[in-house]
Amino acid sequence: MTNQNMDARGDERQSSRAKIESDKPPAADQTPIADDLLQGMPAIAAFYGMPVRKAYHLAAHGNLPGTFKIGKIIYLSKSAAREIIAQKARGGAA
Numbered sequence: 001m002t003n004q005n006m007d008a009r010g011d012e013r014q015s016s017r018a019k020i021e022s023d024k025p026p027a028a029d030q031t032p033i034a035d036d037l038l039q040g041m042p043a044i045a046a047f048y049g050m051p052v053r054k055a056y057h058l059a060a061h062g063n064l065p066g067t068f069k070i071g072k073i074i075y076l077s078k079s080a081a082r083e084i085i086a087q088k089a090r091g092g093a094a
Contacts, residue, residue, distance in 0.1 A: 037075050038078060041056055043076075044059075065085060066079075066080040
């Protein structure tokens with residue numbers, strides 16, 4: 001293989017990488033998802049500033065914004081919770 005062919009392939013690879021990177025949607029927030037999630041009800045209750053038992057009760061009745069379960073573990077998306085609370089504060093339905 002000649003150097004010219006190798007250079008052409010390198011240019012093709014660079015242009016395909018640039019195309020792939022340009023196809024990605026712009027990230028609104030560069031924060032890793034792990035930094036946005038709280039795991040377990042004690043951490044979630046502390047985030048909301050309430051007793052753990054009350055947090056369990058609210059979550060069981062679907063009244064704890066931003067929580068979801070994966071298996072037996074309850075998680076909280078802090079950004080989703082803040083957004084839902086802000087919507088409710090503005091009078092919108094969430």
